[in-house]
Amino acid sequence: MSEQVYLRLIADDMLPPEIVDAYEYVRPVAQGLVEALSLDLGDAVSMLRDSDVAQYGGLEKLRAAGRANLLKDPFEYDTVELxxxxxxxxVDGDSHYVGSQVLLLDEVMRTTHGHPPPPEGVLVAVPGRHxxxxxxxMDHHAGxxxxxLASFGIxxxxxxxxxxxxxxxxYLYWWRDGxxxxLTAFDNGDGTLTIEVPGELEPIMGPPA
Incomplete structure (x- = not known):
């Protein structure tokens, strides 16, 4: 069982409202995002419910197993220079859990280009599971x-x-210290998305256009 459990990053509206009470262990991560546990049987993938978590060893044990399995899950890495x-x-790949690697961004950065996240943090867009x-x-290129990344994400x-x-x-996100x-604001009036840069980042990146 423990080898088949993965940490999973999903949209917060992915769980059907009529059964959301069965997933009280699910942890909010950011606006629009939650962390769940996924059971991967190879030919079928399902989200664990509270009853499953209790049956198979408890949340702490399953989260640790899910994290370890996610760390071993393969992905491809490349860079693009503008x-x-x-x-x-x-970061991409065929696995259902590539997008979930954002939950392990510190480790991903160390294993891909060999550097930990800088003190100011990291801009992240996670549009899909692959x-x-x-x-x-780090500098003015952040602007x-x-x-x-906002365009890529949308x-x-x-x-x-x-x-x-x-x-x-x-959405566009700012990762800092886990x-x-x-950074995305949604206008209920016209349905547009805009980027709002926190004041502490403006000296580095400047206000977005």
């Missing part, structure tokens, strides 16, 4: 990265949703 020299880091993108906040999320390919979130904060 015209102004801004570098975006891309991919995400990030940019360490360009904000716009590029466009990829819409594509994943249209294709039924496991969409997660169209905490994800949404």
């Amino acid at each position: 015209d102004d020299g801004t570098v975006l880091h891309l 991919h995400f993108a990030f940019h360490p906040i 360009t990265a904000v716009k590029a 466009e990829s999320y819409e594509n994943d949703a249209d294709e039924g390919n496991g969409p997660i979130s169209p 905490t994800l904060t949404s």
